Amino acid sequence: METFIQVLIDGMLSGMVYALVAAGLCLIWGVMDVINFAHGEYLMVAMYVSYWLGFLANVDPLMSTVAAGAFVFVLGVLTYKLIIRFTIGKPGLVALLATFGLAMFLKNVCMNLFSPNFRILSGTFLSDKTFHLGGLIFPVPQLTAAIMAVIVVGLVYALVSGTRFGWAVQATAMDRDAAELMGINTERIYVLVFGIGGACVGIAGGIMPSYLAVHPEVGSMFGLIAFICVAMGGFGSIPGAFLAGILVGVVESLAGFYIAPVFKYIAVFGLYLAVVFLRPKGILGW
Amino acid sequence: MVNSLQRKAFTRKDAVWLVFLAILALLPLLPVVTANSFRMHVMILILLFASMAQAWNIIGGYCGQVSFGHSVFFGIGAYGAGMAVVTYGGLPWPGILIGMIVAAIVAVIISYPCFKLSGHYFAIATFAIVEIFNRAFLVWDWIGGALGLDYPLADEGLKNLMWHNSKVGYYYCALVIFVLIFGIVRWLESNRFGYYMRAVREGQETAESLGVNSTAVKLTAMALSAAMAAICGAFFVQYNLRVDPPMVMSLDMSMKFVLVTILGGSGTLVGPLLGAAVLIPMQEYTRALWGGLGGGVDLIVFGLLIILMVIKQPAGMIGIVRDVRSWFFKKRDAAKGDVPYDTP
Numbered sequence: 250m251e252t253f254i255q256v257l258i259d260g261m262l263s264g265m266v267y268a269l270v271a272a273g274l275c276l277i278w279g280v281m282d283v284i285n286f287a288h289g290e291y292l293m294v295a296m297y298v299s300y301w302l303g304f305l306a307n308v309d310p311l312m313s314t315v316a317a318g319a320f321v322f323v324l325g326v327l328t329y330k331l332i333i334r335f336t337i338g339k340p341g342l343v344a345l346l347a348t349f350g351l352a353m354f355l356k357n358v359c360m361n362l363f364s365p366n367f368r369i370l371s372g373t374f375l376s377d378k379t380f381h382l383g384g385l386i387f388p389v390p391q392l393t394a395a396i397m398a399v400i401v402v403g404l405v406y407a408l409v410s411g412t413r414f415g416w417a418v419q420a421t422a423m424d425r426d427a428a429e430l431m432g433i434n435t436e437r438i439y440v441l442v443f444g445i446g447g448a449c450v451g452i453a454g455g456i457m458p459s460y461l462a463v464h465p466e467v468g469s470m471f472g473l474i475a476f477i478c479v480a481m482g483g484f485g486s487i488p489g490a491f492l493a494g495i496l497v498g499v500v501e502s503l504a505g506f507y508i509a510p511v512f513k514y515i516a517v518f519g520l521y522l523a524v525v526f527l528r529p530k531g532i533l534g535w
Numbered sequence: 536m537v538n539s540l541q542r543k544a545f546t547r548k549d550a551v552w553l554v555f556l557a558i559l560a561l562l563p564l565l566p567v568v569t570a571n572s573f574r575m576h577v578m579i580l581i582l583l584f585a586s587m588a589q590a591w592n593i594i595g596g597y598c599g600q601v602s603f604g605h606s607v608f609f610g611i612g613a614y615g616a617g618m619a620v621v622t623y624g625g626l627p628w629p630g631i632l633i634g635m636i637v638a639a640i641v642a643v644i645i646s647y648p649c650f651k652l653s654g655h656y657f658a659i660a661t662f663a664i665v666e667i668f669n670r671a672f673l674v675w676d677w678i679g680g681a682l683g684l685d686y687p688l689a690d691e692g693l694k695n696l697m698w699h700n701s702k703v704g705y706y707y708c709a710l711v712i713f714v715l716i717f718g719i720v721r722w723l724e725s726n727r728f729g730y731y732m733r734a735v736r737e738g739q740e741t742a743e744s745l746g747v748n749s750t751a752v753k754l755t756a757m758a759l760s761a762a763m764a765a766i767c768g769a770f771f772v773q774y775n776l777r778v779d780p781p782m783v784m785s786l787d788m789s790m791k792f793v794l795v796t797i798l799g800g801s802g803t804l805v806g807p808l809l810g811a812a813v814l815i816p817m818q819e820y821t822r823a824l825w826g827g828l829g830g831g832v833d834l835i836v837f838g839l840l841i842i843l844m845v846i847k848q849p850a851g852m853i854g855i856v857r858d859v860r861s862w863f864f865k866k867r868d869a870a871k872g873d874v875p876y877d878t879p
Contacts (some may be wrong), residue, residue: 284655335846341655342601343849346797349790350841357831357838473662473786482660515670518663525656526648 256506257499258385262395264498266453269398270471271450271478271490272405279485280422280442282341286348289472290355291447291480295321295454296463297359303370303458310373311370311393314455318448329440337439348422349373352472360465367462374461391458394453401452405445406487418442422485450475470514477521483534492532555805566703573823575702579774580669581815582709583767586716588795588807590763593720595793596801597729598756599736600650604661605764605792607668608638610784612765614678615770616696621684627696631769635762642761643754650753667787670781683779684772696773705774713768717764717872721804723759732756736802764792798844800853810853813844 274288295317331461332351336344370376378389411416420428421438427437461467478497482489497517504516524532546595565578587609594600615634616627623630649660673681688697691704698704723729731752733741739749772778782788799810825832848854 278655284658332842332846336849339849342793342797343845345658346794347842347845349794350838351844352739353841354838357834358736360831361835473666476659477663480656484655509674511670511674513669514550520665521663522648522660522667525652525660529656531656 258501260499260502262391264495265395265398267474267498268491268494269453270450271494272402273446274475275479281315283344287352288353289468291321291450292454292471293468295451296458299455300458300463310456310459314452317453317455321451322448323445325443329443356465359528367464369462370458373459380455385470386488402491473481481531483525484530486533489533559754575706577819579705579709581811582713583814584795585808585811586713587792588714588765590760591792591797592807594756596731602661603789604664606784606788608761608764609768611638612768613778613783616769617684617772617778620651635765638761638765639758642757646757669780669784686776798851800851803853806853
């Protein structure tokens with residue numbers, strides 16, 4: 250029983266990070282109906298930013314996560330200005346393929362600059378610490394990442410649902426032309442949404458190098474899982490993505506522990522299929 | 536009377552067809568001109584990817600269901616041929632046939648629930664299916680698991696479907712597949728079924744209200760498309776003489792089906808050929824030029840080129856061809872006072 254709870258907790262901790270990655274994607278997707286295929290690569294870039302800050306300047310990932318968030322914010326804005334802007338209003342596949350090209354570009358730039366080696370930061374403030382509660386073990390880096398993920402997702406949700414800016418975002422998501430007529434600068438909303446979506450994944454990636462190795466392919470799986478979470482949660486619903494993220498994390502770790510590690514992704518993707526076959530618009534979709 | 540009316544002047548459409556047929560007639564002569572192995576390799580890949588894209592075009596272009604799951608069918612075809620040769624020590628031919636049938640059956644089984652999903656939900660479901668198949672094949676010992684299947688050496692020739700000394704045999708083989716698949720799609724295009732598919736793409740509800748059984752149309756199109764993807768997969772494994780799950784059943788492979796078609800122009804007959812003719816040389820020559828530098832310079836350039844092409848011409852290469860054609864004919868039409876060129 251204790252093992253079961255431990256596995257459950259591990260799953261929830263990684264699930265919250267998935268939720269943060271997915272929240273960024275969810276925002277972009279919900280507002281402009283763009284599947285950002287380079288989302289996983291944003292995570293990889295953020296991890297490299299944090300890794301190099303830690304390796305060269307000895308900045309702890311706890312600090313450099315802010316820098317990584319800011320870096321990916323800029324990357325997101327640039328992506329919008331240089332690529333996505335031209336795909337708005339065209340068939341959905343255009344943006345998907347363009348960001349696929351971007352993903353290929355980012356992945357191979359990192360491969361070229363940093364080699365495909367696995368890199369991990371050791372001796373950071375958080376690394377290798379554990380926190381015991383009863384018979385349960387909480388690895389501190391994962392715990393911190395999870396807590397931070399919950400806070401950031403909460404902030405983004407509050408921003409979108411409770412502020413004037415958020416209402417403008419929602420209005421733009423519902424009907425761009427009508428929002429424009431109401432005096433909302435929708436172009437600015439799009440830019441900021443892409444930046445904020447990037448910042449979410451940047452923050453998640455910034456804290457990861459203290460417990461997960463960085464390499465150019467690390468983002469691909471996270472990107473796919475983020476797609477699954479967003480679609481499972483329901484189109485454009487941040488609470489849905491959050492819930493789905495945790496569900497995915499739990500299923501992944503249960504299947505990995507009780508069946509076999511290779512089966513964990515089969516279970517995750519199978520879960521997605523099961524959910525959408527029962528509820529074709531996702532858990533919280535309508 | 537009707538006949539003489541229909542057989543009016545030589546139209547522009549006929550001209551385009553003639554050019555297409557002329558290219559097709561010249562293709563078999565190519566090995567006579569150059570038997571350079573790298574150039575042959577590029578040509579084989581162009582024909583193969585054009586065929587793959589055309590297979591995808593049936594369901595993705597004509598029927599409007601954007602599937603990212605075609606690498607599954609491609610992989611099943613590849614494993615069909617591979618198992619027949621490696622595991623059972625026989626000839627690839629029965630394996631190809633079985634692979635096609637299995638791919639079509641699997642396509643129907645997984646598509647039936649997926650077709651209930653719409654838009655992005657459908658696309659992501661097909662992603663998920665690729666990942667599931669990829670992992671399952673990695674741990675499935677009967678089909679060789681993660682190690683994959685390595686071909687034994689056998690006599691070259693059509694019987695074993697393998698050639699060692701030159702690539703000309705593979706070239707003709709690819710050409711046959713290409714002509715077969717393009718022929719089938721050409722036939723479908725003017726067939727009643729082709730109109731059904733396009734009706735479903737343009738508006739499923741409207742098509743249904745007119746008595747088209749949209750589920751049956753989509754499932755048939757998917758099965759057909761999967762069987763053709765399986766043929767291409769079988770050729771791919773015969774060409775590489777080896778198969779393992781990440782090689783054939785990956786998202787990257789699935790993306791190639793989509794990319795080639797979209798870059799060429801989806802829902803058109805020549806689109807897949809145009810896409811392959813542009814994308815594959817780009818891929819192979821960037822690799823030959825910069826692949827040796829290490830660190831994926833070729834893929835950096837390739838990624839940038841994809842972004843550029845998709846942004847600049849979302850309708851694909853066929854869009855450029857149309858622009859040029861309409862620009863050319865508009866001038867002539869204005870002089871002649873003819874009806875303006877109608878873009879389909």
